[in-house]
Amino acid sequence: MxxxxxxxxxxxxxxxxxxxxxxxxxxxxxxxxxxxxxxxxxxxxxxxxxxxxxxxxxxxxxxxxxxxxxxENIAGRFIEWNSEVETFEGSTAELLHYCYRVWWERVGSTKASGITKLMLSEAQNFPEITQFYQQEVILPGQQLIRRILQRGIDRGEFRAVPLDYAIYVVLAPMMFLMMWKHSLGACAQGALDIDPDRYLATQADVIAYGLATRPGSTGLSA
Amino acid sequence: MxxxxxxxxxxxxxxxxxxxxxxxxxxxxxxxxxxxxxxxxxxxxxxxxxxxxxxxxxxxxxxxxxxxxxxENIAGRFIEWNSEVETFEGSTAELLHYCYRVWWERVGSTKASGITKLMLSEAQNFPEITQFYQQEVILPGQQLIRRILQRGIDRGEFRAVPLDYAIYVVLAPMMFLMMWKHSLGACAQGALDIDPDRYLATQADVIAYGLATRPGSTGLSA
Amino acid sequence: MxxxxxxxxxxxxxxxxxxxxxxxxxxxxxxxxxxxxxxxxxxxxxxxxxxxxxxxxxxxxxxxxxxxxxxENIAGRFIEWNSEVETFEGSTAELLHYCYRVWWERVGSTKASGITKLMLSEAQNFPEITQFYQQEVILPGQQLIRRILQRGIDRGEFRAVPLDYAIYVVLAPMMFLMMWKHSLGACAQGALDIDPDRYLATQADVIAYGLATRPGSTGLSA
Amino acid sequence: MxxxxxxxxxxxxxxxxxxxxxxxxxxxxxxxxxxxxxxxxxxxxxxxxxxxxxxxxxxxxxxxxxxxxxxENIAGRFIEWNSEVETFEGSTAELLHYCYRVWWERVGSTKASGITKLMLSEAQNFPEITQFYQQEVILPGQQLIRRILQRGIDRGEFRAVPLDYAIYVVLAPMMFLMMWKHSLGACAQGALDIDPDRYLATQADVIAYGLATRPGSTGLSA
DNA sequence: AATGAATGAGTATTCATTCAT
DNA sequence: AATGAATGAATACTCATTCAT
CATH class of the missing domain: 1.10.10.60 (Homeodomain-like)
Structure with a gap:
């Protein structure tokens, strides 16, 4: 030797x-x-x-x-995020933009986003792990979004939309982007290519605007 | 007889x-x-x-x-829809609600929605069919949405948002619903159950509101 | 109608x-x-x-x-041939040449030759039909050849070779040609192409010459 | 140890x-x-x-x-054989007998002979491997036979027969024996049984004799 | 007699999993 | 701990054969 x-x-x-x-x-x-x-x-x-x-x-x-x-890829990042949301200073519209941006940086753009694609694709074949995913990711995520929306409503910035469904207004664009990125987007022929920043900015813009109370409004619409 | x-x-x-x-x-x-x-x-x-x-x-x-x-499951429904959009009378917000509702009836709630789940899940394994799907479904779908948004802008109802990304504001909620329905939604434990009508109504509401010009607005925001 | x-x-x-x-x-x-x-x-x-x-x-x-x-393709042509051999006038060397030529015309060049290829190729998988083929083709054929050789010996033209093996001297070139024609010969790239007439003439020539008694010979060699 | x-x-x-x-x-x-x-x-x-x-x-x-x-079963035995032919001492008739005997020992009697049966039976279904077989086996074999015959002619032992067809006079008996052994011969019912030694001896005898120049002959017959 | 749709036993091939080294 | 040779259950696909029309 x-x-x-x-x-x-x-x-x-x-x-x-x-x-x-x-x-x-x-x-x-x-x-x-x-x-x-x-x-x-x-x-x-x-x-x-x-x-x-x-x-x-x-x-x-x-x-x-x-x-x-x-x-392994479902790190409990929500505690950290929850506190970020709690301490965020600024309008809730800004918070929404911020969250989308941060989410993209920390999740959407990383391999972790692939997990969502995997889960949605294979959910039916893995009920056990799907259950786990719901508990660890979906529900905390929904809670986080709900808290953001509630913040907007509480501060009179957002209309009093029904939260149970409004959360999906925020969630759908994220889920869609992850799926897209890992499926059709990966075979992109130009037309299907999505620039995440512009995509998320547009979504946040429309959503925040769509949730916003209007000047003179009571902030208590339907 | x-x-x-x-x-x-x-x-x-x-x-x-x-x-x-x-x-x-x-x-x-x-x-x-x-x-x-x-x-x-x-x-x-x-x-x-x-x-x-x-x-x-x-x-x-x-x-x-x-x-x-x-x-088989993507027969050219778009021709029909296109003409419906052309002849629709009413506000573009109403058109959006109408389209979501009709889409759900004719596609989302049918087995055809499973095809989208399939395509997104298996796209990488079937480049040829993915290509076909893009041409026959995705692009026509985007065109249709683009036409709707253009109508809103032309009529002064919608802000002049960048269409290339605004289409995803409309598309994402539909894609998300289909994926959800055929994955996590199928293992639904109450918390994850989505009522499509309320879901789509909420989405359409927020989107239409989010795209809308404001009283006194020029309709030419960024 | x-x-x-x-x-x-x-x-x-x-x-x-x-x-x-x-x-x-x-x-x-x-x-x-x-x-x-x-x-x-x-x-x-x-x-x-x-x-x-x-x-x-x-x-x-x-x-x-x-x-x-x-x-179907094993017609009992041997009766006819037998009588031809019986009545043939001329040297046995000429008879051999004649037989090769006639065989080629009536069998070798026709689809019937394919049967031999078939039988040799598939014999192991069809013992029953192989047995039949032996009785109907091989044995009569050997008899015919034996008769020709015997004629040569009887007339003092051929040496008294051991008939049981001499028949194969006559048979082998025919069988070889049929196999070749339906296997390698069919994929012929020039080098492997065989002109049947020259082939058979050469074989008959060498064989007849090789069987022939020599001037001064007793015609009773080993 | x-x-x-x-x-x-x-x-x-x-x-x-x-x-x-x-x-x-x-x-x-x-x-x-x-x-x-x-x-x-x-x-x-x-x-x-x-x-x-x-x-x-x-x-x-x-x-x-x-x-x-x-x-695997057609390893280049031809190089070895070629040199044996080159160095052989004795008449070409003896060489022919010797070659037949050696061939039987090293190829004909071994499983390698089955390969030829295989190739002739399956040639049409495997063009690629047939091509390979021609290059590696058939052509070298023909060359070897041609060399033997040329030796006989050069030494005045053999008539100047057309080599392109005379090679088949030597080749056919070998090919026939291999085919026979692996087809009809394997189902032998006495009548069809061939003793290879006697068979080859007879063939070699007739061929050598049939190719031989005659006393007083010029060795230049057609 | 003729058809050709339907069958299902049979076969090459794959791939997660095991285990002796 | 690591290997990679060996396994055999599982599966797509074929094709001779049947049979209702």
């Missing part, structure tokens, strides 16, 4: 610990791109730079790998 | 002509429910009441069956 | 009776070209201008069709 | 390297016995003592397995 060959044991150690993460990353990419069924575990392993056997060392099955990918 | 005229064209004959349709219907159901890969051709055949061999008599492969399902 | 439509019932009648023959002909072509397994009954039917169902009206199975093809 | 040196390279490892060979051997047997189509890949795998999946680990398809079988 030559002394040179034993160099950098740290690197090896680090890689070893990084294995699951590398696998999850590779799996996320491929699941998002091709769907659950069309993704081969060999491919995931290959992209992560390990053998197929190694993958099963860390994840007992392809399904568990899928679940792990989803769980 | 004379008994000798044998108005029924022989059971076998009639079935033969009905076969492709029956198969497409069964395939639509299953593809939407389980996705492309998870759908077995035997199952499609069984649901259509024929044997596996018969399916391949009408469709040379599972992939061609998929393509046929997509094609 | 217009009188013109009932024209030429004879033609129809004739065709009806010709069906099995047309099917056998088509089957022969295809079996020879592609082998038993690779030939589809649809193709046979199509080439014969009838439906697949009709084929099974005349032949209870693909195997039976195969057997019928073989049987 | 120290116990720690573990000279046996681990059972699994050794088997792995042997796999392709075992599979090719099993495939050769079965292809020759039953033809390409009638051979099931499961059977090949079973005979090689592995599972169906393993076969596809080494050969991407049944067709590629077939090609590999052909390639």
């Amino acid at each position: 030559s002394p040179t060959s034993s160099s950098s044991p740290a690197k090896r150690e680090r890689r070893k610990e990084a294995r699951p993460g590398e696998l999850l990353e590779a799996a996320l990419d491929l699941f998002v791109e091709k769907g659950f069924a069309a993704t081969r575990v060999d491919e995931v392993a290959a992209r992560a730079g390990v053998s197929k056997g190694t993958l099963f060392l860390y994840f007992p099955s392809k399904e568990e790998l899928f679940k792990a990918v989803v769980r | 004379s008994p000798t005229s044998s108005s029924s064209p022989a059971k076998r004959e009639r079935r033969k002509e009905a076969r492709p349709g029956e198969l497409l219907e069964a395939a639509l159901d299953l593809f939407v429910e389980k996705g492309f890969a998870a759908t077995r051709v035997d199952e499609v055949a069984a649901r259509a009441g024929v044997s596996k061999g018969t399916l391949f008599l009408y469709f040379p492969s599972k992939e061609e069956l998929f393509k046929a399902v997509v094609r | 217009s009188p013109t439509s009932s024209s030429s019932p004879a033609k129809r009648e004739r065709r009806k009776e010709a069906r099995p023959g047309e099917l056998l002909e088509a089957a022969l072509d295809l079996f020879v070209e592609k082998g038993f397994a690779a030939t589809r009954v649809d193709e046979v039917a199509a080439r014969a201008g009838v439906s697949k169902g009709t084929l099974f009206l005349y032949f209870p199975s693909k195997e039976e069709l195969f057997k019928a093809v073989v049987r | 120290s116990p720690t040196s573990s000279s046996s390279p681990a059972k699994r490892e050794r088997r792995k390297e042997a796999r392709p060979g075992e599979l090719l051997e099993a495939a050769l047997d079965l292809f020759v016995e039953k033809g390409f189509a009638a051979t099931r890949v499961d059977e090949v795998a079973a005979r090689a003592g592995v599972s169906k999946g393993t076969l596809f680990l080494y050969f991407p398809s049944k067709e590629e397995l077939f090609k590999a079988v052909v390639r």
Whole structure:
């Protein structure tokens, strides 16, 4: 055993610990791109730079790998965001614009957005993980949006729209953008290409304007 | 109706002509429910009441069956709609509400909506059919929406928003509803259940209001 | 029923009776070209201008069709030939040349030669029909050749070679030519193309010369 | 032999390297016995003592397995033979006998002879591999025979026969024997049984004699 | 007699999963 | 821990054969 060959044991150690993460990353990419069924575990392993056997060392099955990918990428960012919303100073219209922008930076533009595509695409085949996703992502997300809208109403900026459905006015554009980006948008031939910033700005503009009370209005419309 | 005229064209004959349709219907159901890969051709055949061999008599492969399902369910409804939009009398806000309602009746609430879910889920795996879908559905749909918005602007009802992005303000809520309905919505646990009518009414309301010129406004905002 | 439509019932009648023959002909072509397994009954039917169902009206199975093809094309031409050999006037070397030439005309160059290719190719899969082929073709053929050689020996023209193996000296070139013609020869790229007349003439020449007694020889060599 | 040196390279490892060979051997047997189509890949795998999946680990398809079988069994034996012919001492008639004998030992009597049967039977269905076979086997073989005949002519032993067709005088008996052995001969009922040695001896005898110049002959006959 | 729609047993091939090394 | 050879259950697709018309 030559002394040179034993160099950098740290690197090896680090890689070893990084294995699951590398696998999850590779799996996320491929699941998002091709769907659950069309993704081969060999491919995931290959992209992560390990053998197929190694993958099963860390994840007992392809399904568990899928679940792990989803769980891993559903970080509970909502606590942080909730406090940001609480402390935000400025109009609620501005808050909405801000949230869209921040969401795009932290989620929409990242691989995490692929998870939404995955979930919506595969929900039917994975009821268990779908349930989990609802609890961890959808419901907190809806709560956050609801809080924003409530803030607008409370401050007399927004009309007293029915919140249960108004949340979807805010949510739909985000979900749509994520789906689009990972499906048709990925095959974009010019016409279908969407610039996220302009897209979100336009959506926020129309929505904020559409929710806004009017000068002279009581802020208590239908 | 004379008994000798044998108005029924022989059971076998009639079935033969009905076969492709029956198969497409069964395939639509299953593809939407389980996705492309998870759908077995035997199952499609069984649901259509024929044997596996018969399916391949009408469709040379599972992939061609998929393509046929997509094609079948996007018959050029746009021509009809275009003329409806041209002749509509009333405010553009009303037109928007009307379109959402009609779209739901004719597409959103039907199995055809499953096609969109399918396409968004499987787009990457079927570039050819995705291309076809863009040409036949997405682009005509965008044109129609663009026409509606233009009408509002021309009549001084809507602000001169940038159409290229405003169309998504109208489109996103529809796409979202279809995806939702066929994914999370199908596993709905109360909290996630969406009433389409209220959903669409709220969306149309906010959007129309958000696009509207204001009393005293020039109708030429950014 | 217009009188013109009932024209030429004879033609129809004739065709009806010709069906099995047309099917056998088509089957022969295809079996020879592609082998038993690779030939589809649809193709046979199509080439014969009838439906697949009709084929099974005349032949209870693909195997039976195969057997019928073989049987049909193994006409007992040997009686005729035997008498020709008996009455032939001229040297036995000339008789050999004559036989090769006649064989080529009547068998080698016709579709019947395909049967040999078929039999040799498929013998293992059809023991029953192979047995039949041996009785009807191989043995009579060997007898005929034996008679020719015996004639040469009897007349002092040929050496007294061991007949049991000398027959193959005459047989091998014919069998080889048939196989070649229907296999490699059919994909011929120039180098492999064989002109049957020159081929057979050369073979007959060498064989006759090789069997011939020499001047001063006793005609009774090993 | 120290116990720690573990000279046996681990059972699994050794088997792995042997796999392709075992599979090719099993495939050769079965292809020759039953033809390409009638051979099931499961059977090949079973005979090689592995599972169906393993076969596809080494050969991407049944067709590629077939090609590999052909390639494997036609290793360039011709180089060796060519030099043997060059250095042979003795008459060309003796050389012919010698070649027939050696050919039988090294090819005719081995499984390799089955390849020729295979090729002639399946040529039409595998144009690509047929092409390969022509280049690698047929043409070199013809060259070798041509060289032998040329030797006889050059040494004044053989008549100046047209080589392009005389080669078939030598080739046909070999091809015939291989075909016979693997078809009718395999179902031999006594009458059709051929003793290769006597068969080849007779052929060589007649051919050599038939090609020979005669005492007093010029060696330049047509 | 003729058709051709329907069948379903049969086969090549794939791929998640196992396990000896 | 890591490998990668081996597995075999699962599945799309074929094609000889049947049979109602």
